[in-house]
Amino acid sequence: MPEVLYRRLDELSDAEVYEAYEPPEPDWLRVNFVASADGAATLGGLSGPLSGAADKRVFKALRARCDVLVAGSGTVLAERYRELRLSRERVRWRLERGLPEVPVMAVLSRSAGLDPDAPLFTEAPRRPIVICSGASSEDQMASLREVADVIAVGAGAIDYRAALAALRERGLRQVLCEGGPTVLGHLIAEDMVDELDVTVSPMLVGAGPIRIAEGPASEAARRMRLHHVFEAEGNLILRYLRGSSND
Ligand SMILES: NC(=O)c1ccc[n+]([C@@H]2O[C@H](COP(=O)([O-])OP(=O)(O)OC[C@H]3O[C@@H](n4cnc5c(N)ncnc54)[C@H](OP(=O)(O)O)[C@@H]3O)[C@@H](O)[C@H]2O)c1
The missing domain is CATH 3.40.430.10 (Dihydrofolate Reductase, subunit A)
Incomplete structure (x- = not known):
């Protein structure tokens, strides 16, 4: 198993952040989301209140990387x-x-x-x-x-x-999908997700809001491999990659 990288985001330069999200293959579909610690994808109907400077930094780096x-x-x-x-x-x-x-x-x-x-x-x-x-x-x-x-x-x-x-x-070829949950539900159901980047925000939102994947129930549950964890102001910025058959 490759080692998981644990770092504080504020110790990383912009170049290191770009490098941390190097896609393993030229054809790659990554999705990027933010969720509360209790799994909500929205607060007041929007993702913004769950996000913050650290999440936005990665969000913008991912935008810069895609086609x-x-x-x-x-x-x-x-x-x-x-x-x-x-x-x-x-x-x-x-x-x-x-x-x-x-x-x-x-x-x-x-x-x-x-x-x-x-x-x-x-x-x-x-x-x-x-x-x-x-x-x-x-x-x-x-x-x-x-x-x-x-x-x-x-x-x-x-x-x-x-x-x-x-x-x-x-x-x-480098596709970044920013959602929403209905789209992610379809992508998971079709087993198309190569990478999930998700920021876990240190908030409890409670019952009500949607999760990051919605829509018809999927039978395509699959295991992902954790590539890195960046911590910033209580946020966990996680990068999961599609696992290989050896994982
Ligand atoms: N936490 C996060 O990181 C994050 C990220 C993105 C979005 N969000 C939040 O998610 C919400 C929007 O997500 P969403 O899931 O409603 O929309 P979405 O995934 O952005 O887009 C919905 C897509 O699904 C289609 N659709 C709508 N209803 C459908 C159904 N019953 N069956 C199949 N396809 C259907 C739509 O087509 P039509 O155009 O024909 O309706 C459209 O193609 C917002 O509140 C947003 O703030 C959160």
Whole structure:
């Protein structure tokens, strides 16, 4: 078993944080979440109150590392996602590695029920992608095609495997998914998660809020391998990787 790395986050340089999240393979799907110590994914309907400076630091480093940032429509609306922008330092980090200035933003919506006039589309520095099911309304897809590439996969529901294949065909191989729980539920059910990055926030939220994975019950429970634990102000910042058959 490879050793688990335990560190205090504030002792790590930005370069060390980037290094700690080096993807093991060129095609990689990582998901990033924050949860309370008692397992809630939201407080007051949002993830923000569970997060803090330490979680945000890793969140931003992960954004800087990916080719495409994927989020579900529920998350984009609740968390008021805008166009994807990175700080000057993070843009420089990407350019030094031959990457485009910013990742592509992709929104998952089964119905393609998204507003094409939203800043996420109109202000985007790179043309975004909408991933929807083939059952989405033609009119809705046509209006989104004005501002985004539309990938329609699956009849009725989104075909997540076909969606990932379509992203890879476009050269978008390092995928960061920021949720939400419905999307993660589907990704786990399809056994597609290569990495789960989760910050456990030192809060008790109590009963009520959703977990980080929601939707239909899944039979795809799988063991993950803990890669590292960073501690910061009582938060545990955990990186779990898909285990190999030898683990
Ligand atoms: N703790 C965290 O780190 C974290 C991270 C992200 C989000 N969140 C929180 O999670 C919440 C949003 O998550 P979410 O799970 O509602 O949305 P989501 O996973 O972001 O997106 C929902 C996706 O599932 C589809 N969908 C909706 N209902 C469905 C159903 N019954 N069966 C199959 N697909 C369905 C939607 O399509 P349509 O567009 O057609 O509806 C959309 O594609 C917000 O409160 C947000 O703050 C927390």
